[in-house]
Amino acid sequence: xxxxxxxYDVEGYSPTDGEHTEKHISxxxxxxxxxxxxxxxxxxxxxxxxxxxxxxxxxxxGVEQRGIERVPENERTDTNLAKVGTMWLAANMVVxxxxxxxxxxxxxxxxxxxxxxxxxxINLLGITPVCFFSTFGPxxxxxxxxxxxxxxxxxxxxxxxxxxxxxxxxxxxxxVIVGAQLLNAVNNDVPGYAGIIIxxxxxxxxxxxxxxxxxxxxxxxxxxxxxxxxxxxxxFAHSGAFVNLPMGVGKSEAGSVLSFAASxxxxxxxxxxxxxxxxxxxxxxxxxxxxxxxxxxxLIFPLLFTEMLGLAVxxxxxxxxxxxxxxxxxxSRGYEESGIGGLLAAVxxxxxxxxxxxxxxxxxxxxIANNCPNIYSVGLSLQVLGRWTQAVPRxxxxxxxxxVYCAIAIPGYSHFESVLENFMLVIGYxxxxxxxxxxxxxxxxxxxxxxxxxxxxxxxxxxPPGIAAILAFCFGVFGAxxxxxxxxxxxxIGKHIGTPAYGGDIGFPLAFAFAFVSxxxxxxxxxxxxxx
Numbered sequence: 001x002x003x004x005x006x007x008y009d010v011e012g013y014s015p016t017d018g019e020h021t022e023k024h025i026s027x028x029x030x031x032x033x034x035x036x037x038x039x040x041x042x043x044x045x046x047x048x049x050x051x052x053x054x055x056x057x058x059x060x061x062g063v064e065q066r067g068i069e070r071v072p073e074n075e076r077t078d079t080n081l082a083k084v085g086t087m088w089l090a091a092n093m094v095v096x097x098x099x100x101x102x103x104x105x106x107x108x109x110x111x112x113x114x115x116x117x118x119x120x121x122i123n124l125l126g127i128t129p130v131c132f133f134s135t136f137g138p139x140x141x142x143x144x145x146x147x148x149x150x151x152x153x154x155x156x157x158x159x160x161x162x163x164x165x166x167x168x169x170x171x172x173x174x175x176v177i178v179g180a181q182l183l184n185a186v187n188n189d190v191p192g193y194a195g196i197i198i199x200x201x202x203x204x205x206x207x208x209x210x211x212x213x214x215x216x217x218x219x220x221x222x223x224x225x226x227x228x229x230x231x232x233x234x235x236f237a238h239s240g241a242f243v244n245l246p247m248g249v250g251k252s253e254a255g256s257v258l259s260f261a262a263s264x265x266x267x268x269x270x271x272x273x274x275x276x277x278x279x280x281x282x283x284x285x286x287x288x289x290x291x292x293x294x295x296x297x298x299l300i301f302p303l304l305f306t307e308m309l310g311l312a313v314x315x316x317x318x319x320x321x322x323x324x325x326x327x328x329x330x331x332s333r334g335y336e337e338s339g340i341g342g343l344l345a346a347v348x349x350x351x352x353x354x355x356x357x358x359x360x361x362x363x364x365x366x367x368i369a370n371n372c373p374n375i376y377s378v379g380l381s382l383q384v385l386g387r388w389t390q391a392v393p394r395x396x397x398x399x400x401x402x403x404v405y406c407a408i409a410i411p412g413y414s415h416f417e418s419v420l421e422n423f424m425l426v427i428g429y430x431x432x433x434x435x436x437x438x439x440x441x442x443x444x445x446x447x448x449x450x451x452x453x454x455x456x457x458x459x460x461x462x463x464p465p466g467i468a469a470i471l472a473f474c475f476g477v478f479g480a481x482x483x484x485x486x487x488x489x490x491x492x493i494g495k496h497i498g499t500p501a502y503g504g505d506i507g508f509p510l511a512f513a514f515a516f517v518s519x520x521x522x523x524x525x526x527x528x529x530x531x532x
Contacts, residue, residue, distance in 0.1 A: 034329045035457040038141065039069035054393060066208020067394040068383045070457065071141035071280050078281040081290055083215045084134065085298030087278050088271065090218035090369040092302035093225045095182065096175050099340045100267050101310030105317060108260040111247035115207055115260065119307045122261045126268025127299040128468040129435050129525065131273050134295040135281030135288040140454050144276040144377075145384045149457055150446070151438045152473075153466020161181060161384040163430045164273045168378035169401060170424045172371045173409040176200055178340065179367035180413060186357045186364075192413035195364070196406060203368045204402045207376040208395050211281060214372050222302070225366040231508070233309055236347050239333065241316035255498015255505075259485050262505035266428040268303055272435060274377040310340075313347060375401055422487045429484065432508040433476030437469050437514030445523055468526040472519035479514030483507040 031206045044065040045056040102527070103117035134145055145164060148157045180195030195214035206217045236242065248256065281292060317332035334342030344363065348356030379397035383390040389397075414417075441464075446452060456462040485494040497504025 003087040014021070034455050035072055036220035037070050037458055038072035039066075040072050041066060041075055051391060051393070054500035058393075058395060061393055062209055062213075064212065065230050065393070066210075067390060068143050068146050068456070070146075070379050073141070074283050076138065076141060076283040078215075079283060079286065080210075081282070081286065081294045083219055084279055084282070084291060085294040085375075086219045086222060087215055088130075089299035090222035090225075090297060091271070091373050092221075092299060092370075093222040093229070093306060094302075094366040094370040095176075095178060095340060095344070095363045096370050097267065097303055097306040098229070098310040098344075099178065101307030102314040102343060103263060104260055104311050105245065105314035108256045109248070110253075110256050110312065111245040112243075114247045114253070114257060115311050116308060118261050118472045119264055119304065119311065122264040123268045123300060123303045123307070123340060124387060126214070127271075127296060127303070128264040129269055129272045130299060131292045131438070133272060133438075134279050135291045137276035138282035138284050138286045138291060139449060140276075140290070140452070141280050141284075142276065142454070142457060143280060143380050144272075144274055145381050146457055147276055148273075148438065149435075149463050150452055151441045151464070152469040153464045154460035156466030156473075158385055158470045159470065160273075160430075160434060161381045163427065163434075164381045164429055165378055165401075167270070167273065167373040167424070167430075168381065169405045169408065170373045170427070172203075172378075172401075172405040173412060174421050174424055175367050175370050176203075176405065176409045177413050179364040180409075181339060182341040182360050182364035185345055188359050193410045196409045196413065198368050200402055200409075201366065202365070202407050203280030203371045203375055204399065206368065207373050207379075207398050208397070210376070211278070215278070218369055218372065221366070221369045224362050225369070225378050226302075228362050229306060229309060231352075231359055232313070232344065232347050235351055236309075236313050236316070238351075239316070239347070241329075242312055243253070243315040243318050245315050245318065248289055250499060251504075252498070252502075253293050255485070255503055258497055258504040258506055259502070262508055263425070264307065264487075265508055266425065266431070268299070269431050269435070270428065271299070271373065272431055274373050277377050277380060278373070286443045313343060316346075317343075340394075350491060375405075426484070426486055426488065427475075429480035429507050429511045432511040433473055433480070433515040436476055436512040437472050437519045440516055441469075441521050441523065445519060445527065460531060463527060464523075464532055465530050468519060468522035471522050472515045475518040476511045479510035479512075480507040 045052055045059055059065055101115075101119060104110045104118075108115075110118070133144060133147070136142070136144075140147060145157065145161050148160055148378040151157075152160055176196050176199050177192075180192045181201045183190045183195035183198070184192060206213055247253065275295075282291065313331070314335075317329070317335055318327055319331065330346045331343060334346035336342070338345065340361065344360060345356070348359050350356075352359065375398055379394040382397045382401070383392070383394065442448070442451075453462075481489075481503065482491045482493045484491045485498070485503035485505040490503040491507065493510065494503040494505055494507065497506060
């Protein structure tokens, strides 16, 4: 097995210090066979530096020592593809995805059938990049942000990593606030900050130990959540409160469908920037098709099930709102008072009593499974920022990320939750830009998997310059701004889609299109100039 150096002592050097000779370049082995740049697991604890001593200590307790370094083939022993599926099954069988579906009625004022079809087709589109990039982990043994160096270059990828860090920390904050609200809805004596700390501490405990424990937790954690959602489905069906809301017409309907589609797409495709992180310990012999399909199944089932259930339950907010029942019912009143937690409480509490409260606690704790990918991957993204950040062990960055999102969520719980969520929706467009650059680089300029030289992932002068990618990213941002329809801003194109007051959100497709077209042109020029 070829390695850049025999020892790994961070005080002396980082594994990204390796240089590659002309011999490596001129006589390449197959893309997955050359082990140059792979770092064996035992090397992290070699030496007498503080880094090595800390790694030896945590290694005794089973903490994953590896960060963004390439995984050698002999350590890629995880052949259970079912864990790839359950990873995403658990991360999406959560109250956050239920909330996405429920938004169709009170926020976007859609009918049942049009919202249902939007959920179906947009999720099918949104999860495709996640499934595609999941297949890269077994082939290369590299994390998603490190793989992104082949699209954005050594320096350009740092911009992408910053956006990914914002996404990881921001959505973790939003999610943990939702979980804390559910706990508070069950017991008012549990203050918001206590619920946040409980969920965050449990999430950190899982992500501290790394890849294997995250997969192990997610393998089982979806089961209780799925059972509770089945109970919600059964009780709601028994209540007879479902309303088949009619579909709207005209510009207002078009704008509402597109804006709802943007929310659904952003949630579904949001895992793209983590995708390969959870398949790097799979051997390269694993079928890419099977990896794709297990990821697809693990994503599509919970997303469709929870979002469609959320949509169905939300229709009850319009049930029996005429006198003598008054202007609101228990569903709309619960939503107005406590958001999604109040809506679920209206389904579970009257018929089930204290058991209904227990069900709500389980759903609150499902946020742990939702946040595990965010908090595990935030440490990897931080390591991409520089050689000094890579010299800090992953699990320390995981702890720092946990502290940061708690520091945001605790004041945000009662003061700026809506501001935080609106901000996260705005920056979510970056994923469409990422895909608009990564996909043409893969298919057009690298002509598929065979076009990658994985041995150069630590060599800035051999990777793409990144100029085309950075400029295309800016064009993508321009496209997103032109097409967005958010609380804070409605773009000039988005304004003409729906009603002038709300517009229609086409920020995602415009961001992708602007980035895709500009990148194809700019990358052609860049490759002709630099030859790489």
